[in-house]
Amino acid sequence: MRRVVVVGASAAGLATAAALRQQGFGGLITMIGDEPHLPYDRPPLSKQVLTGQWDAERLLLRPESDLKAMNLDLRLGVSATAVDRTARTVTLAHGGTVPYDALVIATGVRPRLLPGGHGRPGVHVLRTREDALALRDRLGDGRRLVIIGGGFLGTEVAAAARQRGADVTIVESGAEPLARIIGRAAGRFITGIHRDRGVRILTGLKAETFDTADGAVTGVRLDDGRTLPADDVLVATGSVPNTDWLRGSGLDIDDGLLCDAHGRCAPGIHAAGDVARWFNPLFGRAIRVEHRTSASEQGIAVARDLLTPATPQPAAPVPYFWTDQYEVKVQSHGYLPGHEESAVLDGDLAEGRALIGYRRGRHLTGVLAIGMPAKDVRPWRAAVARRTEWAAVTSAPTPAR
Amino acid sequence: MTPHDHACLPPRFPQARPSECPFDPPQDYQDWRRRDGLQRATLWNGSTAWVVTRYEDIRAVLSDPRVSADARNPGMPRLSPAGEDRTDQEPPFVRLDDPEHARQRRMLTADFTAKQAAALRPQVQRLVDEALDEMVRKGPPADLLTDFALPVPSRVIAVLLGVPYDDHPFFQSCSNKLLDMSLPAEEVRATSQAFGTYLYTLVESKAAEPGDDLLSRLLAERVETGELTRQQLVSMALLMLIAGHETTANTIALGTLALLRHPEQLALLRDTEDPAVIARAIEELLRYLSVVENVVVRVAVDDFTLAGEQIRAGDGLIISLPAGNRDTALLPDRPNALDITHNARAHLAFGFGVHQCLGQNLARTELQVAIPSLLRRLPSLALAVPFEEVSFRQQMSVYGVTRLPVTW
Ligand SMILES: Cc1cc2nc3c(=O)[nH]c(=O)nc-3n(C[C@H](O)[C@H](O)[C@H](O)COP(=O)(O)OP(=O)(O)OC[C@H]3O[C@@H](n4cnc5c(N)ncnc54)[C@H](O)[C@@H]3O)c2cc1C
Ligand code: HEM
Numbered sequence: 001m002r003r004v005v006v007v008g009a010s011a012a013g014l015a016t017a018a019a020l021r022q023q024g025f026g027g028l029i030t031m032i033g034d035e036p037h038l039p040y041d042r043p044p045l046s047k048q049v050l051t052g053q054w055d056a057e058r059l060l061l062r063p064e065s066d067l068k069a070m071n072l073d074l075r076l077g078v079s080a081t082a083v084d085r086t087a088r089t090v091t092l093a094h095g096g097t098v099p100y101d102a103l104v105i106a107t108g109v110r111p112r113l114l115p116g117g118h119g120r121p122g123v124h125v126l127r128t129r130e131d132a133l134a135l136r137d138r139l140g141d142g143r144r145l146v147i148i149g150g151g152f153l154g155t156e157v158a159a160a161a162r163q164r165g166a167d168v169t170i171v172e173s174g175a176e177p178l179a180r181i182i183g184r185a186a187g188r189f190i191t192g193i194h195r196d197r198g199v200r201i202l203t204g205l206k207a208e209t210f211d212t213a214d215g216a217v218t219g220v221r222l223d224d225g226r227t228l229p230a231d232d233v234l235v236a237t238g239s240v241p242n243t244d245w246l247r248g249s250g251l252d253i254d255d256g257l258l259c260d261a262h263g264r265c266a267p268g269i270h271a272a273g274d275v276a277r278w279f280n281p282l283f284g285r286a287i288r289v290e291h292r293t294s295a296s297e298q299g300i301a302v303a304r305d306l307l308t309p310a311t312p313q314p315a316a317p318v319p320y321f322w323t324d325q326y327e328v329k330v331q332s333h334g335y336l337p338g339h340e341e342s343a344v345l346d347g348d349l350a351e352g353r354a355l356i357g358y359r360r361g362r363h364l365t366g367v368l369a370i371g372m373p374a375k376d377v378r379p380w381r382a383a384v385a386r387r388t389e390w391a392a393v394t395s396a397p398t399p400a401r
Numbered sequence: 402m403t404p405h406d407h408a409c410l411p412p413r414f415p416q417a418r419p420s421e422c423p424f425d426p427p428q429d430y431q432d433w434r435r436r437d438g439l440q441r442a443t444l445w446n447g448s449t450a451w452v453v454t455r456y457e458d459i460r461a462v463l464s465d466p467r468v469s470a471d472a473r474n475p476g477m478p479r480l481s482p483a484g485e486d487r488t489d490q491e492p493p494f495v496r497l498d499d500p501e502h503a504r505q506r507r508m509l510t511a512d513f514t515a516k517q518a519a520a521l522r523p524q525v526q527r528l529v530d531e532a533l534d535e536m537v538r539k540g541p542p543a544d545l546l547t548d549f550a551l552p553v554p555s556r557v558i559a560v561l562l563g564v565p566y567d568d569h570p571f572f573q574s575c576s577n578k579l580l581d582m583s584l585p586a587e588e589v590r591a592t593s594q595a596f597g598t599y600l601y602t603l604v605e606s607k608a609a610e611p612g613d614d615l616l617s618r619l620l621a622e623r624v625e626t627g628e629l630t631r632q633q634l635v636s637m638a639l640l641m642l643i644a645g646h647e648t649t650a651n652t653i654a655l656g657t658l659a660l661l662r663h664p665e666q667l668a669l670l671r672d673t674e675d676p677a678v679i680a681r682a683i684e685e686l687l688r689y690l691s692v693v694e695n696v697v698v699r700v701a702v703d704d705f706t707l708a709g710e711q712i713r714a715g716d717g718l719i720i721s722l723p724a725g726n727r728d729t730a731l732l733p734d735r736p737n738a739l740d741i742t743h744n745a746r747a748h749l750a751f752g753f754g755v756h757q758c759l760g761q762n763l764a765r766t767e768l769q770v771a772i773p774s775l776l777r778r779l780p781s782l783a784l785a786v787p788f789e790e791v792s793f794r795q796q797m798s799v800y801g802v803t804r805l806p807v808t809w
Contacts, residue, residue, distance in 0.1 A: 015602070018601055018602045022602045041631060048627040053627065058630045061601075061631060061632075062598075062601060062632070063490040065490075066594045066598065069598070293609050294609070296605035296606070296608060297606070297608070297609030300602065300609075317609060320609070322621075322625045324626065324627070329625075329626065331621075374611070374618065374621040375613070375618070378611060381611075
């Protein structure tokens with residue numbers, strides 16, 4: 001293997017490249033990214049960047065000179081448009097091709113859009129640095145922000161916008177923001193924090209169209225006929241894997257690139273990060289997680305698999321994410337979507353400090369910690385990793401170390 | 402060429418410790434300390450800076466708000482070609498001023514209290530015993546530096562931070578190069594970048610597999626909360642990894658050599674069980690050796706007078722801790738002698754002021770365990786080469802021996 005091509009120059013792509021170099025790979029690494037920026041971190045976009053605490057410089061994952069020292073053939077502001085698996089080349093937007101011995105796909109996801117409205121002043125999504133700076137500059141005292149979608153992104157932005165004094169409404173089509181992922185009790189708790197801070201939350205309603213005047217958005221029309229006046233609207237209704245450029249490649253791109261437990265999706269091709277749906281032996285199926293930590297974990301695992309393919313180490317990682325909701329830190333270990341039951345295993349939501357367990361089948365498949373120190377949560381992560389029986393955690397809810 | 406060859410140019414900095422007594426500060430520094438005023442010296446690049454050698458002056462400078470430690474300030478003395486010329490990233494907090502310095506340092510203080518250090522003592526003792534067992538098993542002669550003095554503090558800091566000790570050949574060679582003032586800037590830069598890539602990958606992998614270590618905790622509790630950027634965590638890790646082992650290692654090796662040259666004091670330390678006597682002896686070794694030699698630099702950010710000299714904003718200040726630690730103002734009685742009954746507790750080996758060593762409690766524990774354990778385990782410890790053949794680290798930020806062949 002002499003030439004590795006990484007498509008996507010962000011958390012997962014950079015972790016792959018850094019780990020390859022760190023483990024002594026001396027060959028050529030080409031990293032192709034369609035954003036015109038050096039690799040940067042996204043989680044602060046909806047947090048410190050929106051509140052104005054951080055400027056964009058602080059997002060850089062590595063200083064420029066250190067990236068240079070990694071000796072990367074870094075092609076920024078260029079998108080990959082196709083892969084030819086027979087010739088083993090990647091085609092670039094401006095027409096050139098790049099040959100590879102190994103290809104790593106780390107193209108992430110993009111926001112799912114609502115029909116109509118996008119591109120108009122005042123209508124936002126939040127995925128990139130530009131998105132965050134544009135939204136940041138519009139927030140302020142009394143400015144009306146309507147957020148469509150009460151997931152983690154929507155609720156984090158609501159918190160940041162409230163801190164900037166904006167008037168915030170969340171429109172959620174489900175019964176409770178976040179409930180689909182973390183269950184109703186936890187969802188209700190987090191919703192409660194937002195309501196206490198003055199966020200208006202409308203549930204069971206869908207946004208249908210945007211109202212506009214002079215091309216700019218003035219409001220959002222809901223499916224019950226109501227119109228919410230708005231200076232700005234954030235569409236935060238989930239995301240779509242960036243796999244369009246792989247159409248016709250023969251790769252399985254149904255909800256992300258399907259990979260085995262090593263991140264392999266086809267001979268000579270690996271995928272990592274938000275775009276990848278890795279088989280996880282712990283849960284017995286392939287799951288796609290959009291978590292910052294998984295991006296680097298998978299990137300590092302891919303580098304290892306590229307350098308020592310003869311001794312594969314299948315990964316059975318316990319996914320991890322965190323979210324900040326005002327001063328409350330929420331952390332989760334495991335895989336929560338599609339859970340069949342949840343229960344408070346420690347603490348008490350009424351006291352703002354609780355650990356909630358999630359069951360799918362017979363096992364504890366995930367936990368969510370609200371307002372608990374990381375060290376108290378870690379044993380629960382181990383309990384998920386051990387595939388602890390649900391009956392065991394509900395009867396003696398303190399995990400053995 | 403001697404420093405006085407050019408009558409018009411101020412003498413050179415840094416200078417070498419005297420070969421007759423390699424534990425002493427360079428003779429010129431001792432002279433400058435005795436003279437009035439402050440000395441100006443010429444650096445490798447022809448620039449000049451004040452050298453501060455007196456105990457009281459050093460304490461004044463290191464606690465003066467008109468003096469900055471921020472590496473980005475113009476006028477900051479650069480002691481070597483590589484001397485921190487990175488402009489594209491924020492320096493580590495040892496090279497920042499308050500309030501940002503204090504904000505970052507506070508995130509670590511709870512892990513470096515005297516209580517924490519005391520709690521680590523059994524673990525340090527175990528690592529010391531293991532290193533001694535291994536050295537004894539291999540049999541004499543040994544290189545005390547690589548067989549004992551380096552592994553002990555490297556293991557301790559690796560465990561604390563959560564750095565795999567298996568990687569020690571890599572991180573030790575990196576630290577060594579980063580402290581080597583004779584290397585060309587390009588090589589030092591390349592080393593710091595490779596070290597950065599290593600630590601970046603390590604920190605990223607900590608997120609996925611969190612352990613009960615300082616880096617995992619800082620990641621979960623400070624990076625994810627937005628209090629630290631990823632880059633700040635990487636430079637914090639780099640600072641602690643380097644500061645946390647080179648200094649202690651060189652104090653252990655050089656200290657053992659100094660004791661071998663003073664057998665009566667060696668015997669005194671070896672034969673006591675009294676923790677107070679041991680503690681006092683370690684403070685004296687820290688003072689007498691002052692291994693942090695070419696590190697502490699500052700720049701004036703306002704005009705003021707010091708020792709009767711007019712210091713102007715933008716003037717560079719170099720602090721000689723070894724010279725200050727031989728001042729009669731610290732120790733009226735024979736400051737140039739090693740005497741483990743001296744009361745040297747107010748020494749400057751850990752610096753002074755807001756940047757005073759964060760790891761000093763840990764360093765004390767390591768030294769108080771390592772040196773007496775070594776002397777007791779190997780009562781017949783002796784140099785395996787004539788003293789004259791021992792070679793010392795010249796042109797290094799942290800002083801010490803390059804090897805220490807011993808037998809028993
Ligand atoms: C606002 C926000 C807040 C978040 N907060 C959290 C949080 O609190 N906790 C958490 O765990 N996770 C959080 N996340 C998720 C986390 O940021 C992602 O999991 C992570 O960025 C995934 O990294 P990645 O490298 O897989 O993908 P990405 O970061 O999406 O990077 C993919 C890159 O590939 C580029 N690309 C796409 N297609 C092509 C192409 N054809 N050619 C070239 N380049 C291409 C993209 O432009 C992008 O630069 C947050 C995400 C966002 C947007
Ligand atoms: C014998 C051992 C040691 C000696 C002589 C020593 C000496 C020093 C000195 C002189 C400074 C001040 C630098 C300045 O003002 O510019 C310092 C700072 C520092 N030391 Fe040590 N050190 C030792 C061991 C350690 C250890 C074990 C650690 C462990 C982490 C450590 C971590 C630090 C850190 C983080 C700083 C920066 C503090 C700040 O800027 O606030 N040191 N040390």
